[in-house]
Structures are given as structure tokens and as C-alpha cells.
Amino acid sequence: MSTAHVATFSHATLAFGDRVLWNDLDLTIEAGEFVAVLGPNGSGKTSFLRTLLGQYRLSAGDMTVTEAVGYIPQQHAADADTMALRGRDLVGFGVDGARWGIGLRGYATRRRKVDAALAEVGASAFADAPVGVLSGGEQQRLRVAQALTGNPELLLCDEPLASLDPASQERVVELIDRRRRTAGTAVVLVTHEINPVMPYVDRVLYLVGGRFLAGPPDEVMTTDTLSELYGSHVEVVRVNGRLLVVGGEEGTAHCSGPEELDHP
Numbered sequence: 001m002s003t004a005h006v007a008t009f010s011h012a013t014l015a016f017g018d019r020v021l022w023n024d025l026d027l028t029i030e031a032g033e034f035v036a037v038l039g040p041n042g043s044g045k046t047s048f049l050r051t052l053l054g055q056y057r058l059s060a061g062d063m064t065v066t067e068a069v070g071y072i073p074q075q076h077a078a079d080a081d082t083m084a085l086r087g088r089d090l091v092g093f094g095v096d097g098a099r100w101g102i103g104l105r106g107y108a109t110r111r112r113k114v115d116a117a118l119a120e121v122g123a124s125a126f127a128d129a130p131v132g133v134l135s136g137g138e139q140q141r142l143r144v145a146q147a148l149t150g151n152p153e154l155l156l157c158d159e160p161l162a163s164l165d166p167a168s169q170e171r172v173v174e175l176i177d178r179r180r181r182t183a184g185t186a187v188v189l190v191t192h193e194i195n196p197v198m199p200y201v202d203r204v205l206y207l208v209g210g211r212f213l214a215g216p217p218d219e220v221m222t223t224d225t226l227s228e229l230y231g232s233h234v235e236v237v238r239v240n241g242r243l244l245v246v247g248g249e250e251g252t253a254h255c256s257g258p259e260e261l262d263h264p
């Protein structure tokens with residue numbers, strides 16, 4: 001693989017039984033590229049990340065991907081286990097991986113890596129507080145830091161903006177974007193919150209009902225293009241500067257804030 005490519009899909013298909021999530025996908029993700037994976041519930045966004053992580057095998061076709069992958073998983077209630085930890089301990093797990101017994105020199109290196117990652121996301125000031133007392137945005141910054149400790153060439157983010165207020169969403173996207181600009185880390189980000197990420201995104205991979213479309217946001221996020229992809233009329237509208245996708249298979253808007261849905 002060329003060093004400029006961090007992942008390449010060639011005629012790739014992922015299916016579970018007769019449920020095809022995508023078929024004949026050709027996609028190359030370049031170093032430093034920001035790709036948003038969008039689509040309605042169950043369209044295969046998380047499965048796309050799991051394929052990149054090597055957790056799911058393609059049903060057909062090929063994929064090559066860098067070994068240096070960082071991952072910010074979807075936040076689950078089970079994360080309650082980590083709430084008593086200090087922020088720096090959470091980030092330290094990213095350095096440790098599955099290793100134990102790292103020795104004295106290892107501890108110094110670990111400390112340096114953890115401090116660098118905390119500084120990169122602006123979390124040094126609250127690194128010694130228990131995770132559970134921090135705001136959602138602060139916790140998410142720690143999780144970004146954890147994913148960055150391995151110095152990834154590809155950063156996979158599964159719904160990193162869920163449950164955050166707009167200001168925190170903006171801060172998290174900004175720091176992910178800064179990382180890809182300064183270190184050339186490619187980003188693949190799954191989100192239902194399209195508006196905070198659109199200003200930063202190079203390409204959208206839109207998945208719907210076994211079909212997909214990949215291209216620049218201005219080309220993909222249009223009424224005509226998405227209607228063709230959905231196979232039914234979908235309206236892409238701007239409300240107060242926010243992008244809304246209304247209609248589609250679910251007959252509802254998605255990828256949008258609830259306030260617009262209540263008052264279209």
C-alpha cells in the first residue's frame with residue numbers, strides 16, 4: 001500500500017446472511033482525509049468501522065488498512081465502570097494495550113505519552129479528577145486522547161458527538177480535525193450529527209438500504225442525489241444554516257437536531 005493511502009476497499013461487500021450492507025465498494029482513504037459515514041439506523045455505519053478494525057470479514061472483495069488504527073468506540077452504559085478512574089488512568093489504557101509489567105523505564109515513557117496526549121486534547125487541567133465528575137465533553141476529550149496515544153495513521157470514531165451539547169460537539173470535532181491537519185491522521189467518523197462535522201469533511205460515505213454513495217459533501221448532500229440513493233423522495237433542506245435530511249425509508253428526518261424536527 002502507498003504510504004499516502006491508509007485504507008483501500010476494492011469490490012468490497014459486507015453481508016450478514018442475505019442482508020447486504022454494501023456491495024462492490026471501491027474506496028481509498030488518503031492520509032489526512034476526513035470521511036464522515038452517514039445514513040439511517042441499521043444502514044451499516046458501525047459495521048463499516050468494524051470491518052476496518054478487522055472485527056468483520058468482507059463477504060467479497062478486498063480491503064487493505066494500516067496497522068496504526070486508533071478507535072473511539074460508541075459510548076455505552078457499561079462505561080460506568082470507568083467513572084471512578086482518573087482521566088490520566090483512562091488515557092493510560094491506550095498506552096498499555098494488553099501489556100503488563102512495563103518496568104521503571106516503561107513507566108517514564110508511559111507518563112510522557114499520557115501527558116502528551118492529555119495536552120493535545122486540552123485535558124491536562126482535569127486529568128487527575130475522577131472521570132465520573134467530568135462533563136460529557138471533557139470525558140469525550142479523554143477518550144480522544146486515549147485513541148491518540150498509539151499515534152494512529154487512521155482514527156475511527158463511532159458517534160463521538162452523541163449526548164454532547166453543541167459547544168462540546170464543536171470542540172471535539174475541532175480537536176479531531178486539528179489532529180488530522182497537524183499529524184496527517186485520516187479520520188473516519190460515524191455520526192447522526194451531520195451539522196457539526198460538515199465544515200470539516202472532505203468526503204461523505206452515505207449508506208442506505210444496501211446501497212452507498214461516496215463523494216464530497218456538496219455532491220452527496222443534495223435532494224436529487226439522496227433521493228436516487230434512497231430510491232424514494234428525500235428532501236435535503238437548510239434551516240437556520242443547518243442541514244436536514246427529511247424523508248427516506250424511515251419517513252422521518254435524521255442526522256439532525258430535534259428542535260428542527262419539532263418545528264420544521
Ligand SMILES: Nc1ncnc2c1ncn2[C@@H]1O[C@H](COP(=O)(O)OP(=O)(O)OP(=O)(O)O)[C@@H](O)[C@H]1O
Nearest residue numbers: 016019021039040041042043044045046047048190
Ligand atoms: N455481527 C452481526 N451479525 C449479524 N447482523 C449484524 C451484525 N452486526 C451488525 N449486523 C446487522 O447489520 C445491520 C447494520 O448494523 P450497524 O450497527 O452497522 O448499523 P448502523 O448504521 O451503525 O446503525 P445505527 O445508526 O443504529 O447505530 C443491522 O441490521 C445489524 O443488525
